[in-house]
Amino acid sequence: MKTFTNVNPKSVQEAVKLLGQQGKTTAVVGGGSDLLGMVKERLIQPDILVNLKTIPGLDKITEQGGEVRIGGLTTLATISQDPTIRSRYKVLADAAGAVGTPQIRNAGTIAGNVSQRPWCWYFRNGFPCFKNGGKTCFSIAGENEFHAIFGGGPSYIVHPSDTAPALVALDAKFRIAGPAGERTIAASEFFAPPSKDPSRENVLAHDEVLVEIHLPAAPRGLRSTYHKELDRESWTHAIVSVAVALEMDRDFCKKARVVLGGVAPIPWRLPKVEAMLAGKRITPELAAQAGAASIEGAQPLAKNKYKLPLTKAIVKRTLTAVAA
């Protein structure tokens, strides 16, 4: 571990200023559950850690005009247990509750979860890949059982966040503070494919802070859930997951959002599946068709073809379960 200085700003503006210091490597720290491990492994070597936990008010869940706002520092445990989130945005509570372990959920924050770095073993073991500043992705011809089947290239990581697919499914907005003030963008615009810049997973600039997440008022009849497949019973990232949000009118689906996790470098929306479901009664047959359609266009690597039947199965099942 390289020695660093920890700074405790009192406001977001101060944090942004600290992050933008010239001549210093800086990193923002919230729960620190992953960041400190990366510092120890020297995957990042910041001179200064800007600690957001001393800024008051960033860990609250509030309501404004039907919209629910979640402070970036709200822990995953809080979100998974919050009565409002659980009743109106179940997919997010499910996803937050599916992250890691109780210890990680108690420390880890929502902002940290959506912006965490990938868990590709080449990246985490310090191989000189795109994510470590190199010019290649080792997974393409390597051990790629956990890598992308959609949207890969030139990097084939999968986005590791459980809450990210849920937030895309809920059409959340991310409020971001930076040196030039604030901007608010859709969750789907926050995550960036590797074709843009293979070293990064999102559009958050180095001197920006993800301050708050806004969930639009839950439409009537919104039913949602998150399903995660792990390769042991806890403490792994999704090998495949699916976030489903359906606006139901009795047993008709008015509008659907279906987003996969664990299969692509970004939360992977399935517009075609969503269109198949809109305006229909979700029968087991339709759910099965949606499952089959969910893997259309997938380009598996040598060792992750198993993700195809797995994706099919959980899309089918999750849709059936939500509609039931």
Add this chain to the structure above:
Amino acid sequence: MTTLNSVGHATPRIDALKRVTGGATYTADIAVPNMLYARVLRSPHPHARIRKIDLSKAQALPGVKTILTHDNCDIIWSSGDTRNKRYLFNNPVRFAGDAVAAVAAVDRYVAEEALRLIEVDYETLPFVLEPEEALKPDAPEIQPGGNLSPNNQGKAEPAIEKRGNIEEGFKAADHVFEDRYQTPHINNAQLEPRASMAHWEGDKLIVYASTQGIANCRTDIAKDMKIPVEKVQVICQYMGGGFGNKNQCHDFDLMAAELSKRADAPVRLEFTRKEDFISVHGRWPTVQYYKVGVKNDGMLTAIQMRGYSGMGPYRKGAGDISGVEVYQVPHVEKTSYMVYTNKAVSANFRAPAYPQGVFALESVMDDAAHGLKMDPLEFRLKNYTRKFRDQQPYSSSGLEDCLRKGAERFGWKQRWRPAAADTGVVKRGVGMGMGMFPSSLGRSNAILRVDSKGNYDVHVGVTDCGTAAKTTMALIAAEALEAPLDRITVIWGDTDTCPYSVGESGSRTTVFTGQAVIEAAKDLKKQIAEKGLPKGDQFWRADAAPNPQLRDLARYSFTAHFAEVEVDTETGHIRVTKFVAAHDSGRIVNPLTAESQVKGGATTGIGMALHEQLLYDKRSGLPLTAGYYNARIMTHMDAPEIEVVWVETDDPYGPYGAKTLGEPTIIPAVAAVANAFFNATGKRVKELPLTRDKVLGALSEGALA
């Protein structure tokens, strides 16, 4: 069996409170004034020659005290390799993780920074990871003399074991079943991280180690440091698991000692978890070709096995592939190749040669039963060993009872159906496996003392690697002395205050050191009978060093495990829904901690079946899954309820008839789960672990290949 007063009663560990309240001092907790911190630089290449090491920048860093490399240190770590000279720092380096340098500095951050400033000029060499590949003529040579590690006679030949005539055995068979099986390198993954703290008082070396055997550790250190054994003190008061990878002294004990000597200060050397996974050792990976012959009635006629064990580049472990003895069969031929590779070193891990051997053996036996349309339990009842290698009687055997009573508790009759009986998406299946493990006898020591108030001290050289050995010794002493447990004080874990103990390896402590406690207690009781209790500050003392031997008998512990799984055939998810472990380990000294042993061993076996492995990147030869997260070590959420059935045989040897327990607990667990998967689905996965890619691949009939 007669009921005893202390032995056989569930008793909490005598150090439990200290352990759970933070009062126990583990090796990495030990700090003394002026102590330096040491870190090790490791090879980033699987195979490379070091052209030059430039220490100038590292030495210039303020706070750096001493640096060891192959240029300035030629200490041989003799227990690190039983065939070749293995230095603390080798050139060439032969696996990613081989030690290149060790630095002692004023704190751990300076030591780590110094590692980064050491400039090593490597000439990378070709490498090979898999044992079968390593035996090909054009494979890169890892040790002089080739990649086939010499057998016990010192010849570069496979180890061969024959009984009967294998060709006759196959001729006599009505059916022959054969297949290839593969198991990966798996790390012991003990909870306690690795550390060693060494310091010198004049010419005396004191090492705080995290070791399963203080006596062996002491002898090894003395030998390699070339000092008399009396000049070495090894202390280990509390340790947090080892499962076989803390048996001997280790290179880092020697590095700490040498750094301490040169820096003239105490040195604590610490490992990261990743280092622990790649640079010590794990279970040897294997490739096994099995061929078995059976008659129409299910009787075995022949077992042939050709196996390849990947030992890493140094021969630290035995490398054999065991388990065949559990079957009664007239014709046996086993050929085992112990092969050097450029992976992490392989050596002892809980029943070192067994779980991987029994996985393959019990898979092919399961195929045989299936092929004959026999209940696998019936097949095993027909064929289990009656005499060791069909020749030597056992001192006691509860194997049949393990099979019968285990099956009864499990509900085998109600649960077993022919393979792939379920037609739904989620398929249920049951599987079983059986195993045995030597419960040898041999030398160990104990010293007992009594004072004027009738309080007893029991001095035993155990460290208690998690088996509750201290408590076991207290119970045996209480029984033998006919004294209540609260009159007994156990003194352990320090070679200056404790006599020789065999070390907590080979599951021998209860039997070996327990017997010594009994013998010393007999002596002490005799003294008390003759002289009465001592007066004032006096005490009576009894030393015992028994070395019991078996004549014309084989002494083994036996076990049978039964597992039920549910396999979701759409997602490939496997869940163990029921698990019964039946064990004959003779008399059970402490049922409470013995049950924990079984649960721990079986859980480790389930993890080995389902998801654990140290996976390598084939192109770079570097490990990808070093650490708890990526190696997919079992979590609490993965561990099913494990029911334990004791089959207590009255063995005429061992303390109160106790036999070995620690290691048998893992042996058939892997096979039971793998066989349950086969029974559920009718598909056999022949390569561990049963991860989604392999499971869904098998279920898709090759459509995903």
